Amino acid sequence: MRTLCASTLIGELFVIGFAGLVAMKSDDLSNTTVWTVCGIGMLLSVLLCGMITRPGGTALGWALQVALVASGFVVPMMFILGLVFGGLWWASVHYGRKIDEAKARWAAQAATEAPSGG
Numbered sequence: 708m709r710t711l712c713a714s715t716l717i718g719e720l721f722v723i724g725f726a727g728l729v730a731m732k733s734d735d736l737s738n739t740t741v742w743t744v745c746g747i748g749m750l751l752s753v754l755l756c757g758m759i760t761r762p763g764g765t766a767l768g769w770a771l772q773v774a775l776v777a778s779g780f781v782v783p784m785m786f787i788l789g790l791v792f793g794g795l796w797w798a799s800v801h802y803g804r805k806i807d808e809a810k811a812r813w814a815a816q817a818a819t820e821a822p823s824g825g
Contacts, residue, residue, distance in 0.1 A: 708759065708803025709760055709803070710803070711798075711799035711802065712768060712796070712799045715795045715799045716752045716756050717752070718795070719748075719771070719792055720749050720752040722775070722792065723748045723749050723778075724745065726778060726782045726788075727744075730745070736781070748771070748774065748778075751767070751771055752771065755767055765800055772792060772793040775788070775792055775793070776789030777789075
């Protein structure tokens with residue numbers, strides 16, 4: 708699960724950065740505000756890569772997905788990109804867990820079938 712989720716989060720890092728560049732063109736927002744919010748989002752994306760397997764890591768990832776969709780109120784294209792990355796996040800968590808379960812089964816099966824040395 709960790710690899711799939713981290714790949715999604717790194718993709719989001721770039722999307723958040725590019726959305727910041729687009730948001731800079733808004734007359735309603737200062738560059739300081741844009742880059743403070745984007746910087747926090749980008750930092751959270753990187754930090755979550757290492758926190759995925761810890762308790763609450765997946766929930767924080769979902770919170771980031773919600774924030775990404777909500778950023779569509781500033782950059783409308785982010786509604787679409789947020790939903791796309793939300794789907795990728797769901798797939799990463801869902802299929803990542805299935806892969807982890809399969810790896811654990813294969814490891815347990817290999818351990819029981821291993822010939823005893825002697």
